[in-house]
Amino acid sequence: MNGEFALGPDEILFLFDGDNTVGIVKAGHLKRVFIETEDEELVQFLGPEDLIAASCFEGGEKAREMVRSMLFLVREGGTPLLVLRKSHPATQRLKLVVSAGDRIVLSGCIVPGTHPEQDVLCGKGAMDGIVLEAGEGRVLARGGGSPHAEKGRFL
Amino acid sequence: MCTTGGMPADIEISEVKFKRYKCKDCDNKFKGAGKRPVCPSCGGEDVELIE
Numbered sequence: 398m399n400g401e402f403a404l405g406p407d408e409i410l411f412l413f414d415g416d417n418t419v420g421i422v423k424a425g426h427l428k429r430v431f432i433e434t435e436d437e438e439l440v441q442f443l444g445p446e447d448l449i450a451a452s453c454f455e456g457g458e459k460a461r462e463m464v465r466s467m468l469f470l471v472r473e474g475g476t477p478l479l480v481l482r483k484s485h486p487a488t489q490r491l492k493l494v495v496s497a498g499d500r501i502v503l504s505g506c507i508v509p510g511t512h513p514e515q516d517v518l519c520g521k522g523a524m525d526g527i528v529l530e531a532g533e534g535r536v537l538a539r540g541g542g543s544p545h546a547e548k549g550r551f552l
Numbered sequence: 553m554c555t556t557g558g559m560p561a562d563i564e565i566s567e568v569k570f571k572r573y574k575c576k577d578c579d580n581k582f583k584g585a586g587k588r589p590v591c592p593s594c595g596g597e598d599v600e601l602i603e
Contacts (some may be wrong), residue, residue, distance in 0.1 A: 429584075429592060439570050442586030498586075 398543050404536045409551040412544040414523040418453045420464035422551050431477035448531045449497045452520050467493050494519045501529040572603035
């Protein structure tokens with residue numbers, strides 16, 4: 398896809414096909430995200446135009462609500478993100494992943510240890526290969542397939 | 553980065569290059585990434601890179 402979408406702080410942009418859903422909001426007032434690992438706390442600092450994206454490995458209205466809820470918890474609730482080691486049983490249960498920054502690459506084939514640039518987010522189907530970039534009051538999406546795009550109210 | 557787990561082929565968080573900072577106002581030390589590091593404890597912007 399090759400699109401540019403106006404995106405206000407109270408709006409959410411959904412990209413989706415029948416089986417996968419990605420939601421994108423502006424970081425807005427959220428200045429930092431806490432990332433909690435087994436051993437330590439990491440902090441990712443954000444600017445108001447940066448993006449927070451959640452990817453769900455399901456499609457449909459329920460998936461969109463899951464994505465919206467996750468982004469609400471992170472941005473409005475300040476919920477820290479918990480990182481489990483890949484061998485943890487719960488890792489197989491989770492259906493959502495989250496990424497934040499001024500550039501996010503959606504990839505359906507993330508190989509452990511090969512993305513130290515920390516801007517990748519699991520994104521399958523029509524989302525695989527899409528690069529999201531933050532602009533002032535907008536988000537740019539290029540590459541990948543041709544998912545449906547729909548904007549809605551976030552708050 | 554993928555930050556809530558999810559898929560078996562997930563990013564290795566230990567590979568991400570977070571830097572160590574120290575807040576000059578409250579001496580809090582933290583590891584962070586991003587363009588605008590701010591002390592997560594006191595909110596101070598006067599932080600120094602220590603590693």
